[in-house]
Amino acid sequence: MKTDLCAQDVMTPQVLMAYEGWSIKRLSDFFVKNKISGAPVIASDHSLVGVVTVTDILSFENKSSEEKGELLQEVYAEYVGQIYDDTVLQTMMSKADENCTVNQVMTNHVIKIDGKASLQEVAYVMLQHGIRRIFVTQNGIICGVISTRNILSAIAR
Template identity: 25%
Template sequence: MGIKSFQGARRQQANTADTTPFKVSDYMSTDLITFSPDQSIESVIETLIKNKISGGPVVNDKDELVGIISEGDCIKQISESRYYNMPMQDKTIEKHMATNVETIDGNMNIFDAANKFLQAKRRRFPIVEHGKLVGLISQKDILKAAMELKGQNWWK
């Protein structure tokens, strides 16, 4: 209910990017672990485990977003390689990553972003500016922002 009252107050503000309160770009991660399309599935799995992450963006040599690879994508390859008795060492992620990647605008406020997470059932959204990957917002980032802002009117 508090979110509704916040959205009502927000609608009265100017709709310019610079005045958007609590922007995604203020809470997104910019120090990203990225992958390349020609990277092996095995090396991606090692990176996911080592860094305790569940997936990440795939970029080309120009830092343009070309896909997302997830634990689920890797698990599917493990399962299929065993089923078909085929080694995984030579397989790259290019054919196994999600390429229809939904992005989010860095100027969107985190409350609208939270709603987008609920609707899309995604764990993370990349942020792209001028064709280049500039950040990533995760569900955890939204939670951190909410805790940081809990003194605001919307939390009461």
């Protein structure tokens, strides 16, 4: 095995990404279509702003009506500049998954690593944080992903 491997040597460069402004419904469809359980979240400028998983969607679906109402008010106060009354909110809550965004359910803290990091450093960070995949970035832009499978494949070679 080549011992001086770095993150960019073992990463998968094709990364499926979600946009922070997508609806929860669109995110769900994206996961099902691509047979994935999570994705990095990017802003309109393609900067990495979070990570979202199926667990985040399930947590959203299990929220109470009041909690979903608060999220809807947040969306419309921020993006539309308007607060809706309870009647309108009740109607909108029936389609909360179409009205709430990925930004509201994603995890803001993303564990990432530079493409020049050694394979040993990648493995250490993944173990330290108890994660099975890590995003590789260059100047704040995502350029790949490393999973435990990538690391095992590099070791097997």
